[in-house]
Amino acid sequence: MTAELRIRRYEPRDADPVWTLHEWALRDAGTDPDDVPGVDDLRRIEATYLDAGGSFLLGVRSEAASSIGRDRGEVGQQGTEEANQRGIGRGNGTEDHEPELARCRPPRVDDGVLVAMGGYLPCAADGNDGERESGPGAAELHRMRVAPTHQRSGYGGWLLAALERRARTAGFDRLLATTAARQQGAVRFYPAAGYTETSRSTTGEYELIDFEKSL
Template sequence: MSQDELILRRFESGDSDGVWYLHRSASQDVGVCGPEGAWEDDLRNIEEVYIGSGGDFVVAHIGLRLAAMGGLKPFDDDVAELKRMRVDPIRQRRGLGRTVLRELESRAVALGFKWIMLDTTTIQVGAQRLYESAGYVRRREGMLHGYAVIFYEKRLTRHDDSA
């Protein structure tokens, strides 16, 4: 995949159907897709839950197809929660997840957050590798929505050339 094919931008209302489809197909692909439920309501209201709350949500398109996505949801003044990182199963292992992650980290710094926290299921080994290679530290394990999960966090650094 050449980078010039990739369009990375903030979520727009016209992306709603593509976001929902990508969420469901990527979740099914890794075996964490149960029946639809209230835990997915954030994806029905991205502009309010993510952007309007002081976070952000980015989408990556290749041509007309949504290839990857992810969101930042404020947890408190210093901490953003990384949510809904998804990569189209047919486009995985090509750096898209890392590209979206870097973009979200950059936006988190610009928004004034000092930390990012996230969780991923224990069966999503690819996601664990991505986060750990990007400097996220395992803090604990637990259960969410019936799945065993690992909780991660990362201290963000400002890229300030005048320091």
């Protein structure tokens, strides 16, 4: 792992920065956060993830390192590269977002700036068993986000690897992920990390792709 990035567990004091990163990533991908349903989990991360046997991790950089990264031109052009699962980050980024993106900065946390985040839930706790044949021992990834100014830096991959290690240690044997077909960054991201496409479905105007990886 690059020395500039530190991955740690979510703490209650991170609540506001997490929400800021969530909304920023969606807007950069061309999605209005107000149009995305079912985001109460981000307001109750301890209860939804940690108390339910899941995990939620943050990728944090020092402010100095983050500034250097921006000066080197680490701004992504394809929205939420490591996009979230069902119902999130489905917009198509446009050039109209570039001036706003250039003015944005990752939200501050006590130990630096928040540039990546994501978690997983046991499938039973998530309530998706009726939608998807997950079986025992499976967990599903949620809320995978990388700050638009720090995409294509490998941070999504480092965060995903850390979540996989935690899930394996916790006794899970598979991780699932779902993304919209139009979210091309995520469609490339998961297979590159060893995930296999298992099915496709349609919800409203969105084609959804399910992925799975054995741990």
